[in-house]
Amino acid sequence: MTVKKLSGAEIVVEELKNEGVKVAFGIPGGALLDLYEVLYNETMIKHILMRHEQCAAHAADGYARVSGQTGVCIATSGPGATNLVTGLATANIDSSPIVALTGQVPTSAIGTNAFQEASTFTITMPITKHNFLVMRTEDLPRVIHNAFYIASTGRKGVVLIDLPKDVQANRVDVELHPGDTPPGYKPNIIPNKVQTKKAAETLANAERPVILAGGGVISSGATDELRNLAETLGAGVVTTLMGKGAIPETHPLSLGMAGMHGHIYANRALNECDALLALGTRFSDRLTGWQLDQFAPDATIIHVDVDAAEINKNIPVDIPIVGDVKLAISDILKWLEKECIRDNSVWQKRLKEMHAACEECICDVWRAGSSTSDILIKELSNILDSNAIVTTEVGQCQMFAAHYYMTREPRTFITSGGLGTMGFGFPAAIGAKVAAPDKKVVDIAGDGSFLMTCQDLATCVENDIQVVVCIFDNRYLGMVRQWQELFFDKRYSQTHLGITPDFVKLGEAFGCYAERVEKPEDLKSALNNAFESGKPAVLDMIVGKEDKVLPMIPPGGGITNMIGTERCKHV
Amino acid sequence: MQTRVISLLVEDNPGVLTRMSGMFTMRGINISSLTVSPCEKEGLSRMTVAIKGSESELEKVRKQLSNLIEVLKVVDLDVHESIIRDLCLMKVHTRNTEARTEVMQLAESYNAKIVHASFDSIILELTAEPERIDRFVELMKHFGLKQLFRTGITAIGIDY
Ligand SMILES: Cc1ncc(C[n+]2csc(CCOP(=O)(O)OP(=O)(O)O)c2C)c(N)n1
Numbered sequence: 161m162t163v164k165k166l167s168g169a170e171i172v173v174e175e176l177k178n179e180g181v182k183v184a185f186g187i188p189g190g191a192l193l194d195l196y197e198v199l200y201n202e203t204m205i206k207h208i209l210m211r212h213e214q215c216a217a218h219a220a221d222g223y224a225r226v227s228g229q230t231g232v233c234i235a236t237s238g239p240g241a242t243n244l245v246t247g248l249a250t251a252n253i254d255s256s257p258i259v260a261l262t263g264q265v266p267t268s269a270i271g272t273n274a275f276q277e278a279s280t281f282t283i284t285m286p287i288t289k290h291n292f293l294v295m296r297t298e299d300l301p302r303v304i305h306n307a308f309y310i311a312s313t314g315r316k317g318v319v320l321i322d323l324p325k326d327v328q329a330n331r332v333d334v335e336l337h338p339g340d341t342p343p344g345y346k347p348n349i350i351p352n353k354v355q356t357k358k359a360a361e362t363l364a365n366a367e368r369p370v371i372l373a374g375g376g377v378i379s380s381g382a383t384d385e386l387r388n389l390a391e392t393l394g395a396g397v398v399t400t401l402m403g404k405g406a407i408p409e410t411h412p413l414s415l416g417m418a419g420m421h422g423h424i425y426a427n428r429a430l431n432e433c434d435a436l437l438a439l440g441t442r443f444s445d446r447l448t449g450w451q452l453d454q455f456a457p458d459a460t461i462i463h464v465d466v467d468a469a470e471i472n473k474n475i476p477v478d479i480p481i482v483g484d485v486k487l488a489i490s491d492i493l494k495w496l497e498k499e500c501i502r503d504n505s506v507w508q509k510r511l512k513e514m515h516a517a518c519e520e521c522i523c524d525v526w527r528a529g530s531s532t533s534d535i536l537i538k539e540l541s542n543i544l545d546s547n548a549i550v551t552t553e554v555g556q557c558q559m560f561a562a563h564y565y566m567t568r569e570p571r572t573f574i575t576s577g578g579l580g581t582m583g584f585g586f587p588a589a590i591g592a593k594v595a596a597p598d599k600k601v602v603d604i605a606g607d608g609s610f611l612m613t614c615q616d617l618a619t620c621v622e623n624d625i626q627v628v629v630c631i632f633d634n635r636y637l638g639m640v641r642q643w644q645e646l647f648f649d650k651r652y653s654q655t656h657l658g659i660t661p662d663f664v665k666l667g668e669a670f671g672c673y674a675e676r677v678e679k680p681e682d683l684k685s686a687l688n689n690a691f692e693s694g695k696p697a698v699l700d701m702i703v704g705k706e707d708k709v710l711p712m713i714p715p716g717g718g719i720t721n722m723i724g725t726e727r728c729k730h731v
Numbered sequence: 732m733q734t735r736v737i738s739l740l741v742e743d744n745p746g747v748l749t750r751m752s753g754m755f756t757m758r759g760i761n762i763s764s765l766t767v768s769p770c771e772k773e774g775l776s777r778m779t780v781a782i783k784g785s786e787s788e789l790e791k792v793r794k795q796l797s798n799l800i801e802v803l804k805v806v807d808l809d810v811h812e813s814i815i816r817d818l819c820l821m822k823v824h825t826r827n828t829e830a831r832t833e834v835m836q837l838a839e840s841y842n843a844k845i846v847h848a849s850f851d852s853i854i855l856e857l858t859a860e861p862e863r864i865d866r867f868v869e870l871m872k873h874f875g876l877k878q879l880f881r882t883g884i885t886a887i888g889i890d891y
C-alpha cells in the first residue's frame with residue numbers, strides 16, 4: 161500500500177469509492193464545504209441533492225432495501241444532522257444498512273455551542289448500530305472501512321460518522337484502504353450443527369408445521385432456500401410485515417401476513433401449529449399481539465436469528481439457532497435429506513381450506529363495494545408487474561397494502577415496519593428507483609403522510625426519478641381515526657385533515673404528471689397515463705372516508721381475538 | 732433479586748462510557764454500580780457492572796453488551812468464584828473522646844484505615860467486599876456520617 165498526502169475530505173471520497181458507493185443522497189452546509197468541494201469533481205459517485213435531510217436518510221434506506229447494498233446519506237452539522245435522525249431510526253430498527261456522514265463544527269469548537277453545533281454523536285448513539293466522532297484525519301480510512309463493515313454484516317444497521325470541519329480540511333499522509341476490522345465485533349454467522357439437526361428432526365416429525373418468515377429472510381438472501389424448505393416440508397409459510405416478499409404470496413403454501421392487521425388464517429396457523437420455524441424475525445408486538453398464550457401455544461418453537469439478543473427476548477424459544485438465516489436453512493435442508501418427513505396432508509388441507517374461505521370473504525366485501533381502499537390495492541396488485549416495487553407510507557394505506565397487495569418477489573415491498581414513520585414511503589421510493597431504474601416504483605401513500613415529505617417531488621423532477629405516488633385520499637389521519645372510531649366512541653380528535661391541498665395542483669406545481677382517480681375502475685388508465693408521461697407522478701385517489709382496515713387484533717388482544725370478523729362468514 | 736456482576740473488556744474510546752450507560756437506560760436496566768479502569772492491555776479498559784435482576788434479565792444484558800461494537804469480552808462473574816472489592820472513604824463525627832475511641836476500635840476490627848484525623852472528625856478508608864462496607868457504614872451512622880464516598884465495585888474472577 162502506498163502512502164499519499166490527502167485532505168480528510170479526499171480520504172472520505174476515496175474510501176467511499178473503495179467501498180463501492182455509487183450514489184449518495186444529501187444536502188450540503190457550512191460544516192461540509194470541504195467534502196462537497198471534493199464531490200464537485202467526482203464522477204464515480206453520483207450525489208443526489210435532496211430537499212430535506214430526513215428524505216436523504218429515507219432515500220438511502222430505500223436504496224439499501226431494494227439493492228441490498230449499503231445506502232449513503234450526507235447532512236451538515238446541527239440542524240442537518242438532527243433532521244436525519246428520524247430517517248436513521250427508521251432504518252436501524254428495520255435493520256437496513258446505511259452509512260450516514262454528518263458535518264461537525266471544528267474539533268476546537270466542539271462543546272462551545274458554536275454555530276450549528278449539536279452533539280450528533282450522543283444524539284444518534286441509541287438509534288444507530290454504531291457511530292463515530294472522528295477527531296483525527298489519520299483515523300478516517302479505518303473508520304470508514306469499519307463503518308461499512310459494521311453496517312453491512314451481521315444484523316445490518318445504521319452507522320454514522322461525524323466529521324468535524326478541520327478533520328475534513330487537514331492534509332495528512334495516509335495509507336488508504338486498511339483491511340482491519342473492530343476487535344470486538346464478530347457477528348455470529350455460522351449456525352450450530354447440533355441445533356440445526358434438532359430443528360430438522362422437529363420439523364420432520366411435526367404434524368402441523370408452520371414457517372414464520374421475517375425480514376431477515378430477505379436481507380440474508382434466503383428466499384430460494386425458504387421456498388425449497390417449505391416445499392420439502394409441506395409447511396405453511398406466514399410472514400411478518402417485514403417478511404413480505406420472502407415467499408411469493410401467490411405460492412400455494414403462502415398464508416400471507418400474520419399479526420395485528422394480518423390474515424385470519426395466518427394467525428390461526430400460528431395458533432394451531434405444533435412446530436414453528438421462525439426465521440429472521442424479532443417477534444414484535446405487532447406480530448404476536450398481547451396475549452402471548454395464544455401465540456403458538458402447542459408448538460415447539462425454533463428461532464433462527466443472526467442477532468443472539470433477539471433470541472428469548474419476546475418469546476421463549478425451544479431450539480435457538482444463532483446465525484445467518486440462509487446458512488441455517490441450507491443446513492436444515494441437508495439434515496432433512498436424512499429424515500423421513502411425516503405426512504401432514506391433513507394439515508395442508510386445513511390450511512388450504514382456511515385460505516380459500518378467507519378469499520371468499522374478501523370477494524364478498526369487494527362485491528359489496530363498501531370499501532374502496534382495499535379494492536384499489538387489489539387493482540394495483542393486478543396491474544403492476546411482479547417485479548414492480550411498492551413502498552408505503554404509514555397508516556391505513558400501509559396496512560391495506562400489507563394485507564391485500566400480493567408481493568411476489570423479495571425487495572419489492574418496502575415499508576417502515578418497526579418505527580412506523582409517516583413520510584417514509586415517498587423518499588424511500590426515490591431511493592428505490594435510483595437503485596432499480598428499470599423497475600416501476602409506486603408509493604402507496606396516505607394524504608397525511610405524503611404532506612410530511614412531499615417537497616422532494618422537486619428532487620424527482622430535477623433528477624428525472626420517475627416514481628408514482630398513489631395517494632389514498634381520505635382526508636383523515638385514517639388509522640388514528642379508525643382507532644378513535646373503534647375504541648374512543650367516534651370522537652375524532654384532531655384527525656380530520658380538511659380540504660387542502662389540491663394534490664393534483666400540488667403535483668403539477670412541481671412539474672409532475674398528476675391526475676385525480678375518482679373511482680377504482682379508473683386506476684388502470686391513470687397509472688398508465690402516469691407511466692406513459694415519463695415524469696414523476698401524483699395520483700390523487702379518492703377513497704372512502706371511513707374505510708377501515710379489518711379484521712384486526714384490538715389493543716390488548718391475542719392473535720385469535722381479531723375483531724371486525726363479521727365479514728369473515730366463511731372462515 | 733440478586734446482585735450480578737459482569738466484567739467487560741472494552742475499547743478505550745471517548746464515548747464508550749456514554750454508550751454503555753445509554754444501553755442500560757434504553758433497555759430499562761438499573762445498574763447499581765459501574766466502574767471503569769485501565770487494564771493490562773494498551774488501548775483497552777475494564778468495566779465492572781453490578782446489576783440487580785433475575786437470571787433471564789442478566790442473560791439479556793449480557794447479549795446486549797456483547798452486541799456493542801466496542802465490547803471485546805463479557806464475563807459473568809460468579810460471586811462465589813470471584814474476588815469483589817469496593818473502596819470507601821468516609822468522614823465520621825467524633826464529638827468527644829468517647830466517640831473517638833469507639834470509632835477507632837470499630838475501625839480496627841474492620842481493618843479500616845484512619846487516613847486523617849481532626850478535632851471533631853476522622854476520615855476512614857475501607858477496602859472490602861461491598862456487604863462488609865455496608866455493615867461498617869451502618870455502624871458509623873450511629874456516630875454521624877459527615878460524608879461518604881464509594882468507588883463502586885471492581886472484581887476479578889479466580890479462574891478466568
Ligand atoms: C411521523 C409520524 N407521526 C405520527 C404518527 C402516528 N400515526 C400513525 S398512522 C397516522 C395517520 C396516517 O394518516 P395518512 O397518512 O393519511 O394515512 P391513512 O391512515 O389515512 O391511510 C398517524 C398520525 C406516525 N406513525 N408517524
Ligand SMILES: [Mg+2]
Binds near residue numbers: 607633634636
Ligand atoms: Mg389519510
